[in-house]
Amino acid sequence: MLGQRKAVIALFPLVTTAARAYITGVSGHNATYDYVIIGGGTAGLTVGARLAADSSLSVAVIEAGGFYEIDNGNASVVPFYAAEGINTTSLQGSNPLVDWQFLTVPQPSLLGQIYHYIRGKCLGGSSARNFLIYQRATVGALQKWADAVDDQSYSWANILPFYQKSAAYTPARADLRLPNATAVNDTGAFLAGAGPLQVSYPNYANPVGTFYPGAFEELGLGALPHGVNTGSLIGYAYSTVTEDPTDETRSSSQTAFLSSAPSLTVYSKTMAQKIVFDGSKTARGVNVKANGVSFTLFANKEVILSAGAFQSPQLLMVSGVGPADVLEQHNIPVVADLPGVGQNLQDNPAVFVGYTSPFVLDAAQLDAAVVPYNTKPHTGQLTSPGSEVIGWDKVSNKAFATSLSKSTVSDLASSFPADWPEVELIANANGKFPSIHR
Ligand SMILES: Cc1cc2nc3c(=O)[nH]c(=O)nc-3n(C[C@H](O)[C@H](O)[C@H](O)COP(=O)(O)OP(=O)(O)OC[C@H]3O[C@@H](n4cnc5c(N)ncnc54)[C@H](O)[C@@H]3O)c2cc1C
Ligand SMILES: *[C@@H]1O[C@H](CO)[C@@H](O)[C@H](O)[C@H]1NC(C)=O
Ligand SMILES: *[C@@H]1O[C@H](CO)[C@@H](O)[C@H](O)[C@H]1NC(C)=O
Ligand SMILES: *[C@@H]1O[C@H](CO)[C@@H](O)[C@H](O)[C@H]1NC(C)=O
Numbered sequence: 001m002l003g004q005r006k007a008v009i010a011l012f013p014l015v016t017t018a019a020r021a022y023i024t025g026v027s028g029h030n031a032t033y034d035y036v037i038i039g040g041g042t043a044g045l046t047v048g049a050r051l052a053a054d055s056s057l058s059v060a061v062i063e064a065g066g067f068y069e070i071d072n073g074n075a076s077v078v079p080f081y082a083a084e085g086i087n088t089t090s091l092q093g094s095n096p097l098v099d100w101q102f103l104t105v106p107q108p109s110l111l112g113q114i115y116h117y118i119r120g121k122c123l124g125g126s127s128a129r130n131f132l133i134y135q136r137a138t139v140g141a142l143q144k145w146a147d148a149v150d151d152q153s154y155s156w157a158n159i160l161p162f163y164q165k166s167a168a169y170t171p172a173r174a175d176l177r178l179p180n181a182t183a184v185n186d187t188g189a190f191l192a193g194a195g196p197l198q199v200s201y202p203n204y205a206n207p208v209g210t211f212y213p214g215a216f217e218e219l220g221l222g223a224l225p226h227g228v229n230t231g232s233l234i235g236y237a238y239s240t241v242t243e244d245p246t247d248e249t250r251s252s253s254q255t256a257f258l259s260s261a262p263s264l265t266v267y268s269k270t271m272a273q274k275i276v277f278d279g280s281k282t283a284r285g286v287n288v289k290a291n292g293v294s295f296t297l298f299a300n301k302e303v304i305l306s307a308g309a310f311q312s313p314q315l316l317m318v319s320g321v322g323p324a325d326v327l328e329q330h331n332i333p334v335v336a337d338l339p340g341v342g343q344n345l346q347d348n349p350a351v352f353v354g355y356t357s358p359f360v361l362d363a364a365q366l367d368a369a370v371v372p373y374n375t376k377p378h379t380g381q382l383t384s385p386g387s388e389v390i391g392w393d394k395v396s397n398k399a400f401a402t403s404l405s406k407s408t409v410s411d412l413a414s415s416f417p418a419d420w421p422e423v424e425l426i427a428n429a430n431g432k433f434p435s436i437h438r
């Protein structure tokens with residue numbers, strides 16, 4: 001039986017004029033859907049909207065957070081403010097309504113430092129928390145994925161139509177950017193009339209960014225003539241951003257996919273606690289909790305787990321799927337003994353090197369920048385998340401790589417495809433870009 005349904009239009013007059021239609025799941029009551037999706041983040045809302053486009057299917061999304069426009073306002077909407085609340089070594093400035101506030105245990109190999117792993121907790125997930133950089137994987141990276149799971153659906157050629165289906169591309173406004181900050185015309189990498197994710201360039205280019213192409217050339221990198229979305233990344237280019245060109249606001253999976261899925265049922269501010277398996281080890285539903293009330297959402301067809309890199313394995317483990325010895329320590333009945341679940345996290349460390357430039361705005365200039373941002377055609381520094389020119393390179397094949405251990409060099413050579421960048425260089429010009437992990 002389906003939960004009682006109610007069409008809802010959410011309005012955010014303070015930060016955007018956009019209206020979002022969706023169905024509110026009735027909290028506190030068991031209900032059954034064809035598909036139950038855990039996590040309304042980047043992947044979850046994309047999959048949910050695509051499934052719900054088939055009107056014969058009922059689809060529900062469970063999301064622990066709410067609307068970031070309400071819970072975090074401009075800080076999640078205005079590109080320039082993207083770095084607010086992003087401190088990787090403490091929770092300073094972090095808003096618990098939109099961030100999970102994960103802190104690591106002290107890391108022995110990093111002088112005992114504790115790290116704050118920023119993760120979006122809202123409809124939109126980390127696509128509402130990130131730095132808006134839009135760039136596609138490399139051909140070799142996707143091939144590695146396809147081979148690892150023995151499914152060629154993940155190869156570049158087979159994924160490209162889905163990249164293209166998801167994104168609406170708008171070329172850079174050369175009339176609003178500096179004449180010496182010319183962005184590539186990526187039109188060839190996109191399809192006309194596709195969407196709903198908005199991909200564009202900010203209506204502002206910082207003069208600092210114009211010096212980076214020369215710096216990257218000095219490092220031996222060449223310009224990426226067709227931009228960052230064609231499957232090869234060794235080189236540099238102005239980065240495309242997930243930004244709506246009509247008002248220069250963040251385009252997230254919420255503004256894009258949720259708003260295009262009026263028949264998707266959303267359980268927001270609802271915590272998924274456990275996946276329910278039947279006797280034949282088939283996932284049948286999800287135990288959830290909202291406002292202190294527990295209930296179950298049952299799935300006729302599938303439970304889809306898209307709770308992010310940390311919580312997808314965590315939910316599997318509390319539901320009995322993972323290393324048996326660890327589950328038993330916590331008195332969790334074992335559904336499947338899978339030793340790899342929740343183990344072997346690989347992460348890319350980031351190092352931030354900052355210099356003061358004459359183009360960093362003071363408080364008064366920042367206040368003044370609100371005016372052109374709020375006025376059509378929406379211009380000025382606030383339109384930019386700060387990531388100007390972005391580059392990728394190999395380091396293990398460079399002369400200076402003698403400082404890398406032999407095992408590092410051979411691991412890099414044997415574990416990754418030839419087109420796999422080993423470092424990403426982000427030339428940020430906003431003067432407020434702490435070291436981040438992605
Ligand atoms: C600070 C930062 C900057 C980044 N910058 C960039 C960038 O510029 N460009 C780029 O391409 N990538 C960037 N990334 C990475 C990118 O945003 C993420 O890889 C991507 O959003 C992950 O998508 P996901 O669907 O796997 O997870 P998420 O988008 O995080 O979605 C997971 C969702 O599940 C929900 N959830 C989790 N557990 C539960 C539960 N038990 N019950 C209910 N709901 C739950 C969460 O609240 C969240 O909404 C950045 C990431 C961060 C953190
Ligand atoms: C809801 O589902 C749970 C199973 O998780 C069941 O125990 C409970 O009785 C159900 N509640 C109602 C009102 O049907
Ligand atoms: C992060 O928080 C720590 C501890 O409060 C503080 O010392 C540091 O300056 C902050 N870093 C940034 C980039 O804001
Ligand atoms: C970008 O290229 C397309 C064709 O590939 C062309 O139609 C369009 O006018 C170009 N736009 C700009 C801004 O150069």
Ligand SMILES: *[C@@H]1O[C@H](CO)[C@@H](O)[C@H](O)[C@H]1NC(C)=O
Pocket residue numbers: 178180207210211
């Ligand atoms: C690009 O133009 C801006 C604005 O005129 C200027 O400040 C900057 O120095 C120029 N960049 C380079 C690399 O010459």
Ligand SMILES: *[C@@H]1O[C@H](CO)[C@@H](O)[C@H](O)[C@H]1NC(C)=O
Pocket residue numbers: 014015074078370373374382
């Ligand atoms: C942020 O929000 C307020 C309303 O709460 C608005 O007046 C302001 O102009 C917004 N924009 C920016 C860029 O700060």
